[in-house]
Amino acid sequence: MAFLLHALLCIRSPHSYSQVLGFFSPCWGPDAKTTAFLLCRTAAYGLGTTAEKRSTLACHARSRGGRARHYVFALPHTDRPSRLATASRGSAAYPSVTAFTSLFSHFLSRGVDQSCRRASPGQQPLCSAMKVYLTFDVEIWCNGWDDLDGRFRSSLERYVYGRSRHGDYALPKTLEILDGNGLTGVFFVEPMFAARFGLEHLATIVGLIQPSGHDIQLHLHPEWTDEIRPLVFPGAIRKRQHLSHYTLAEQCTLIALGRKLLADAGAKIATAFRAGSFAANADTYRALNICGIRTDSSLNAVHPDSGLDLRGGIDFFHPVEIDNTLVLPMTVFRDGTGRLRPAQVGACSFAEIRMALESAAAIGVEHFVMLSHNFEMLKPDRSAPDAIVVRRFQNLCAYLAANRGRYQVSTLGEQPQITSQGAGTALPHAGLLATLERHGEQALRRVFARSRT
Ligand SMILES: [Zn+2]
Known part of the structure; x- marks a missing residue:
């Protein structure tokens, strides 16, 4: 045929x-x-x-x-x-x-099997494409909390556009590469800064991301809370970095506020969530349940602040349901030396990511969650492209685009379905050469980090 x-x-x-x-x-x-x-x-x-x-x-x-x-x-x-x-x-x-x-x-006319699992009872699955989520945490920082008003304009330029003489390597280049490969990203956008500096800046971010069909979901860095006037609740006067530092009621207030800010800026209603610094705790899932957010990606097994009061009782490596919220943890794989590694564009060689993807698909992983940021293709503290990370991301997108039959790059607009019991399944892995490639690249990045381009 x-x-x-x-x-x-x-x-x-x-x-x-x-x-x-x-x-x-x-x-x-x-x-x-x-x-x-x-x-x-x-x-x-x-x-x-x-x-x-x-x-x-x-x-x-x-x-x-x-x-x-x-x-x-x-x-x-x-x-x-x-x-x-x-x-x-x-x-x-x-x-x-x-x-x-x-x-x-x-x-x-005979019905569409949208879950892509089985055509009818008794048949083998016809489609085994692993879902891959290209997630981007989009946030703005002002290099500290002093003189925010003086620093905000330049920070906005760097974190939203990342302008350089080579091009705009923050959101514009990220979107250009995704769109050029026909891929859709999940952008967890941090909106709290807009309560301090104005909704129009958040609307600018939404306007860049949403028109071409990418997913906008809620990311929350509560470090901004004490910068907002009037105070969103009495205890907000004290700066607290992580969501896990807030009470259940305060978390509910912050999540609702973040969701409203995104909606007021023109985004579709957020249906998925990621805590800043992956610092969710058990109360976060109670709060998400109360707020009606049913999908989360806040657990990261290798992040020291992630799910501290959930450790030992929750599987951090596979999808799990907590308080009516489906949690897709950040994908973690074993690198060539056996160490755990998050599937992050800035933290892995392309060879490692490719091998982890191949390995995950081979062992039946259903959902592969990757991480990047709006500023991840930029050199630290500068609006100049990091050529190594740019190349990684280009290679990754080209690879996913060329292998659509194996990897289904997906969004979280609709809640993912979990059909397999992941607990106990081996982790994806990468080979030693792929990991050595990363070590070589990271050494080069350190050498070139100070070079002017
Ligand atoms: Zn973040």
């Missing part, structure tokens, strides 16, 4: 194969009889809105004995059948695709 489809694309399409490939790219499934096809709506074909151009409609076809029997359609970025209809209309001008759109319609 795959060969027929290839032939059809080559012979009947008015475009070159490479052009068509961008629109309708086939990839191989887990066995010789299984073929997966990814239908990518791209700007070149004039389909849909800007947000929809970034959407990927994936069709997974299982073929037996040369005849396709079972089909599953996965809609990674949307669950609205209307978008499928849009795709059908848009592709009607291309004869080679028309056959497939009618196929989509046929199976759409």
Whole structure:
């Protein structure tokens, strides 16, 4: 079947194969009889809105004995059948695709398995793509708490734009690389600074991120709390760094305030949360439950401030439910020396990340949570690009884009589903050479950190 489809694309399409490939790219499934096809709506074909151009409609076809029997359609970025209809209309001008759109319609009428697990009882899973979350903690700092008003403007420029003579390497470059690879990120945006300096600055951040379909969720650094006037609660006069330093009632107030600030700045209602410095505690999950936030990514097994009163009782390595909130912990893997390492762009070589991804997929990990920041491609304390981290991120995005059949880059707009019991499962791992590569890169970064570009 795959060969027929290839032939059809080559012979009947008015475009070159490479052009068509961008629109309708086939990839191989887990066995010789299984073929997966990814239908990518791209700007070149004039389909849909800007947000929809970034959407990927994936069709997974299982073929037996040369005849396709079972089909599953996965809609990674949307669950609205209307978008499928849009795709059908848009592709009607291309004869080679028309056959497939009618196929989509046929199976759409029979129901879409959006969870991409099983076509019907008794069958094997047709799609085993691991969900990968490219999460970015977006925050603004003023290099201390003195002279905030004097420092804020330059801090805003650095943390939002990261301007340099090479380009804008904070949010603009991050978004450019994601968009260029057709990937969607999860941006945990810290809004509390806006209660001090004005909502328009937060609206600027939302305006950069949200229009192209990326996810905006709530990140909270309560260090800002005592800078806000009037005080949000009587005890706010004292600076306390971590969310775990606040009472349950205070955490509820802060989470509600952060969510409102994001909404007032134009963001969709946040449905997921990450505590600043991963410093959530048991009260944080009670507060999230009260506030109605059902998804969280605040646990990090290798961060010393994360979940201190939950240690020993909660699995920090696999998805877990706490007080009606689904927690997707930061993914941690074993590096080439056996040490635990967070899957963070600035803290791993690309080879380590790639091997950790491959290893995670191989052992059946369902959700792989990666971390970066709005300033992670910048050199410390300067608005100049860190070429090594930039290259890592470019390589990572290109790798994920080239392996869509294996990795489903996802958002948290809809609550993830957990189908496997992760506890006890081995951790992903990377090889020694990959870790040595990181050590070499980090040494180079230290050498070049002071160099002027
Ligand atoms: Zn943070």
